[in-house]
Amino acid sequence: xxxxVEEKTGKIENFYDNDSGVIREDGTGExxxxxxxxxxxxxxxxDSVIYLKVKTPSGNIIVRGIRKPN
Numbered sequence: 329x330x331x332x333v334e335e336k337t338g339k340i341e342n343f344y345d346n347d348s349g350v351i352r353e354d355g356t357g358e359x360x361x362x363x364x365x366x367x368x369x370x371x372x373x374x375d376s377v378i379y380l381k382v383k384t385p386s387g388n389i390i391v392r393g394i395r396k397p398n
Contacts, residue, residue, distance in 0.1 A: 332383045337397070340375045343368045351377060351391060362391040371396070 336353055338360070343349035348363045360381070364370070371377065371394075378397055382390040 329385045329387075331385060334381045334383075335378060336381045337376065337378050340367075340371050340373055340377060342373060351379065351394075353381075360389060360391050362394060364394045367394070 338351040338353040341350045341352045341359060346368045347365050348361065349367060351360045351362055352358070353360060362379070376397055377394050379391050379395070380393040382392060384390065
């Protein structure tokens with residue numbers, strides 16, 4: 329199974345600490361953990377975000393490139 333990368337949208341559901349938290353994916357409602365340096369300073373709970381959802385061959389999901397929509 330190859331690595332897949334998809335651009336997705338969602339909302340910041342909660343923060344675990346200053347740099348990590350959880351995003352609720354639009355459409356599916358799937359909860360995805362993320363790491364983004366300074367996330368709690370750059371975003372607030374409930375912010376809409378765009379991110380890359382990377383699925384590895386082993387089935388792990390990595391969230392990268394979180395940003396606010398323009």
